[in-house]
Amino acid sequence: MATLWGGLLRLGSLLSLSCLALSVLLLAQLSDAAKNFEDVRCKCICPPYKENSGHIYNKNISQKDCDCLHVVEPMPVRGPDVEAYCLRCECKYEERSSVTIKVTIIIYLSILGLLLLYMVYLTLVEPILKRRLFGHAQLIQSDDDIGDHQPFANAHDVLARSRSRANVLNKVEYAQQRWKLQVQEQRKSVFDRHVVLS
Amino acid sequence: MDFLEEPIPGVGTYDDFNTIDWVREKSRDRDRHREITNKSKESTWALIHSVSDAFSGWLLMLLIGLLSGSLAGLIDISAHWMTDLKEGICTGGFWFNHEHCCWNSEHVTFEERDKCPEWNSWSQLIISTDEGAFAYIVNYFMYVLWALLFAFLAVSLVKVFAPYACGSGIPEIKTILSGFIIRGYLGKWTLVIKTITLVLAVSSGLSLGKEGPLVHVACCCGNILCHCFNKYRKNEAKRREVLSAAAAAGVSVAFGAPIGGVLFSLEEVSYYFPLKTLWRSFFAALVAAFTLRSINPFGNSRLVLFYVEFHTPWHLFELVPFILLGIFGGLWGALFIRTNIAWCRKRKTTQLGKYPVIEVLVVTAITAILAFPNEYTRMSTSELISELFNDCGLLDSSKLCDYENRFNTSKGGELPDRPAGVGVYSAMWQLALTLILKIVITIFTFGMKIPSGLFIPSMAVGAIAGRLLGVGMEQLAYYHQEWTVFNSWCSQGADCITPGLYAMVGAAACLGGVTRMTVSLVVIMFELTGGLEYIVPLMAAAMTSKWVADALGREGIYDAHIRLNGYPFLEAKEEFAHKTLAMDVMKPRRNDPLLTVLTQDSMTVEDVETIISETTYSGFPVVVSRESQRLVGFVLRRDLIISIENARKKQDGVVSTSIIYFTEHSPPLPPYTPPTLKLRNILDLSPFTVTDLTPMEIVVDIFRKLGLRQCLVTHNGRLLGIITKKDVLKHIAQMANQDPDSILFN
Numbered sequence: 001m002a003t004l005w006g007g008l009l010r011l012g013s014l015l016s017l018s019c020l021a022l023s024v025l026l027l028a029q030l031s032d033a034a035k036n037f038e039d040v041r042c043k044c045i046c047p048p049y050k051e052n053s054g055h056i057y058n059k060n061i062s063q064k065d066c067d068c069l070h071v072v073e074p075m076p077v078r079g080p081d082v083e084a085y086c087l088r089c090e091c092k093y094e095e096r097s098s099v100t101i102k103v104t105i106i107i108y109l110s111i112l113g114l115l116l117l118y119m120v121y122l123t124l125v126e127p128i129l130k131r132r133l134f135g136h137a138q139l140i141q142s143d144d145d146i147g148d149h150q151p152f153a154n155a156h157d158v159l160a161r162s163r164s165r166a167n168v169l170n171k172v173e174y175a176q177q178r179w180k181l182q183v184q185e186q187r188k189s190v191f192d193r194h195v196v197l198s
Numbered sequence: 199m200d201f202l203e204e205p206i207p208g209v210g211t212y213d214d215f216n217t218i219d220w221v222r223e224k225s226r227d228r229d230r231h232r233e234i235t236n237k238s239k240e241s242t243w244a245l246i247h248s249v250s251d252a253f254s255g256w257l258l259m260l261l262i263g264l265l266s267g268s269l270a271g272l273i274d275i276s277a278h279w280m281t282d283l284k285e286g287i288c289t290g291g292f293w294f295n296h297e298h299c300c301w302n303s304e305h306v307t308f309e310e311r312d313k314c315p316e317w318n319s320w321s322q323l324i325i326s327t328d329e330g331a332f333a334y335i336v337n338y339f340m341y342v343l344w345a346l347l348f349a350f351l352a353v354s355l356v357k358v359f360a361p362y363a364c365g366s367g368i369p370e371i372k373t374i375l376s377g378f379i380i381r382g383y384l385g386k387w388t389l390v391i392k393t394i395t396l397v398l399a400v401s402s403g404l405s406l407g408k409e410g411p412l413v414h415v416a417c418c419c420g421n422i423l424c425h426c427f428n429k430y431r432k433n434e435a436k437r438r439e440v441l442s443a444a445a446a447a448g449v450s451v452a453f454g455a456p457i458g459g460v461l462f463s464l465e466e467v468s469y470y471f472p473l474k475t476l477w478r479s480f481f482a483a484l485v486a487a488f489t490l491r492s493i494n495p496f497g498n499s500r501l502v503l504f505y506v507e508f509h510t511p512w513h514l515f516e517l518v519p520f521i522l523l524g525i526f527g528g529l530w531g532a533l534f535i536r537t538n539i540a541w542c543r544k545r546k547t548t549q550l551g552k553y554p555v556i557e558v559l560v561v562t563a564i565t566a567i568l569a570f571p572n573e574y575t576r577m578s579t580s581e582l583i584s585e586l587f588n589d590c591g592l593l594d595s596s597k598l599c600d601y602e603n604r605f606n607t608s609k610g611g612e613l614p615d616r617p618a619g620v621g622v623y624s625a626m627w628q629l630a631l632t633l634i635l636k637i638v639i640t641i642f643t644f645g646m647k648i649p650s651g652l653f654i655p656s657m658a659v660g661a662i663a664g665r666l667l668g669v670g671m672e673q674l675a676y677y678h679q680e681w682t683v684f685n686s687w688c689s690q691g692a693d694c695i696t697p698g699l700y701a702m703v704g705a706a707a708c709l710g711g712v713t714r715m716t717v718s719l720v721v722i723m724f725e726l727t728g729g730l731e732y733i734v735p736l737m738a739a740a741m742t743s744k745w746v747a748d749a750l751g752r753e754g755i756y757d758a759h760i761r762l763n764g765y766p767f768l769e770a771k772e773e774f775a776h777k778t779l780a781m782d783v784m785k786p787r788r789n790d791p792l793l794t795v796l797t798q799d800s801m802t803v804e805d806v807e808t809i810i811s812e813t814t815y816s817g818f819p820v821v822v823s824r825e826s827q828r829l830v831g832f833v834l835r836r837d838l839i840i841s842i843e844n845a846r847k848k849q850d851g852v853v854s855t856s857i858i859y860f861t862e863h864s865p866p867l868p869p870y871t872p873p874t875l876k877l878r879n880i881l882d883l884s885p886f887t888v889t890d891l892t893p894m895e896i897v898v899d900i901f902r903k904l905g906l907r908q909c910l911v912t913h914n915g916r917l918l919g920i921i922t923k924k925d926v927l928k929h930i931a932q933m934a935n936q937d938p939d940s941i942l943f944n
Contacts, residue, residue, distance in 0.1 A: 038302050041301070041302065045308070045593045046308075047308075047592040047593055048308075053308065054308030054309070054593075054595070055307075055308055056306050056307065056308055056311070058302065058303075058304065058306075088592065090593055095494075096298065096301065096494070097494060098291075098294075098298070100275070100493060100494070101275055101279075101293055101294065101298065102291070102293045104271070104272055104275045104276065105275065105276060105279055105293040106293070107272070108272060108276040108394075108397065111390070111394060112351075112394055115355060115359070115390075115391075115394060116351070116355075119354065119355065119358050119359070122358060123358060179387075182381075182382055183358075183359065183360070183361070183387075186360070186361040186362050186382055187357070187361045189361070190361040190362065190364065190647070191357070191361060191551075191554060191647070194545075194546045194547075194551055195763075195764075196362070196370070196380065196763060197361075197362065197364055197365045197370065197763070198542055198543075198545060198546040198551070198645070198762060198763055
């Protein structure tokens with residue numbers, strides 16, 4: 001039963017990852033296709049020439065029209081000087097995707113916000129809730145050293161994982177407890193004993 | 199009774215902080231492959247299964263490339279935005295950073311390319327003006343405040359959710375790839391926290407980079423995606439092949455250099471690199487680079503901010519300053535490694551290590567307070583490198599390009615060497631101060647409890663030194679054209695010296711001095727420049743810096759951190775040159791009790807359990823009998839524990855007085871004895887043995903090439919002792935006059 005669960009879970013995660021990959025590719029394509037009118041420009045930089053100071057010209061124009069004659073308006077010099085002026089100018093066609101930037105920043109900020117909320121919940125709210133619900137006795141939990149010197153501890157751990165639990169909520173609670181213990185172990189190794197990553 | 203043909207769950211897995219058995223993993227994979235190939239002839243379904251099994255490696259590489267590329271794009275765009283958040287915000291859409299805010303603006307002038315009305319600095323938002331001393335103070339205050347906020351968030355997230363997400367990650371990944379197990383180091387939470395806090399750490403203005411942590415992020419992606427494929431999930435050796443490829447993808451997105459990434463993975467990170475992995479790593483690196491390019495984080499189809507675009511030639515006499523830069527890089531590398539390791543050791547052993555959050559905040563505060571006044575330290579380090587690599591033309595208006603244009607025409611866009619204007623001199627002073635600040639502060643920043651990389655700060659130090667030297671040479675060439683050196687190679691009015699090239703060579707030299715990379719460094723740098731023109735200067739500088747740094751200190755920064763942490767990493771590149779023998783290293787030593795062995799069919803369950811609880815050895819040799827000491831095989835502690843537990847629960851009749859036997863058939867026993875327990879399936883029937891007179895150099899070679907954990911020592915055919923990897927490492931340390939007790943893990 002557990003192996004079937006495990007197999008289904010893995011298949012599900014593989015499918016979801018493939019979907020994620022496809023959606024990334026689609027997003028990349030979309031950002032190519034949905035070219036915002038403002039996301040395309042031709043930038044011409046013209047250095048100082050005779051009495052004219054340097055100037056930068058921007059224009060939303062297609063790539064084949066991206067040159068000095070189309071972009072520099074109004075032309076500060078006239079007649080035969082135009083060619084000499086334009087020779088010094090450098091025109092570059094640039095493209096960006098403001099949609100990608102917006103989506104990325106919003107995704108990042110939302111993940112950061114969620115993590116901060118969860119952190120506040122774990123460090124401040126949960127101990128208060130637990131104290132109210134269970135009283136003081138429950139707080140003296142197994143917070144002590146689970147050290148890896150117990151010979152049979154790991155064996156129990158390994159065999160226990162193969163037992164299946166019926167209740168989904170129990171499973172979530174169990175997984176969260178295990179994760180907390182793991183993080184505690186990691187914190188001890190890194191911050192207290194300075195055994196890893198010093 | 200043996201009805202348990204299928205393996206018990208847990209047998210064949212490893213404990214945390216233990217080394218894997220490469221030989222066993224590789225042979226298991228070959229067995230699995232053989233079984234699939236044999237079965238594929240039976241039915242169409244089995245044939246499809248075998249084809250999909252072969253394909254699964256490539257599909258996995260594709261997924262790793264896609265995921266790493268997307269995460270790198272996320273990190274780049276967010277870091278770019280958050281760095282500018284310290285200075286102001288864009289009113290035309292808060293998600294734009296400074297450059298993108300002014301992208302479409304009509305009000306950008308030639309001299310002031312940064313100013314546009316859509317971008318408001320904090321003083322403009324708070325006191326509605328940008329001029330004056332008060333505005334400066336407000337900007338200063340907001341800058342420091344944002345930096346402290348970002349650093350505080352980063353270190354608290356690391357501390358609460360994933361303590362393994364701190365540091366660079368490359369030393370630990372090197373150790374993991376050599377066969378060590380650190381559970382959780384490449385897990386989901388570590389991935390999420392490392393990605394999020396890397397952006398925060400880079401944006402807080404600290405002197406660190408994101409290239410090393412990107413390798414860690416890519417390896418986490420690789421490890422997580424391995425769980426979807428049975429072939430890689432169950433086999434630790436195959437998984438490490440995937441991780442090597444993922445590391446290549448990580449460097450590829452960091453530098454936009456796929457080939458350099460593969461070579462970096464080959465040279466620096468991986469331990470065993472079979473040829474199959476080479477092709478697959480290249481594929482993963484290419485997919486990752488392609489994904490990043492389609493996300494287009496920097497808006498100009500470039501993968502890195504500091505891409506070099508000039509192609510001016512260099513001259514032979516310039517090799518002298520390039521070699522000088524190489525010497526500087528080597529000296530700086532050796533100095534940095536020594537001071538950084540001393541500071542990290544202090545953090546590890548004294549009170550300093552008990553206050554990680556406060557340490558991060560103090561270092562950030564000092565960095566931010568010292569960085570704001572100088573415009574070259576205020577900008578992000580990548581932008582600084584980009585500006586230093588830039589060759590000045592007529593169209594640049596930055597302070598570094600403030601040359602006096604005293605010439606009549608410019609032929610073909612090439613500018614001759616020009617005398618420096620006032621702007622250049624003041625930029626030189628500021629850059630010198632930047633150099634000193636960066637050299638000092640990076641020593642204290644690398645190794646703190648936030649994700650921190652080392653590539654960008656070293657490149658910055660080298661680029662500043664290179665640019666200073668380049669501008670000096672340029673002015674020397676201009677003002678002393680009558681010297682023979684310049685006369686023969688530089689004609690009047692020609693573009694002789696390119697300071698941007700000196701900056702690039704300096705960056706390569708410093709990076710090489712710190713990490714001791716050779717081939718991968720040159721390839722990364724030449725992929726950054728897009729051409730083979732500058733290969734000779736880069737190689738000259740990289741080789742010089744490596745030789746100078748090797749003369750002053752034996753190891754690169756990553757090997758030094760491995761040694762500081764005491765990881766059991768057997769260095770594959772050094773020769774073992776001493777004439778000791780196997781019997782000098784083996785345990786038990788002369789005065790110790792005899793080797794703890796199990797007999798093949800005369801021990802009870804209770805005896806074995808007593809041995810397990812009284813000793814801490816990770817494995818026991820099995821002999822025919824205690825008198826003969828003839829070797830049968832080797833059995834691991836973890837497998838014994840799991841099998842005995844399982845047998846007590848599932849097999850009926852197994853009690854403490856049951857006999858355990860490792861032979862094919864049960865030994866003859868008197869009637870009315872409890873049922874026996876057969877444990878032959880967990881016994882390794884082909885342990886490696888050497889005789890006691892084998893020279894240690896051969897033993898060390900065997901350990902390296904085969905990836906052994908332990909090796910049994912025999913004398914005249916009888917079992918005498920055991921040599922473990924830890925013993926070998928301690929012996930090497932002793933021979934090199936280092937402290938053998940610093941090797942911590944088993």
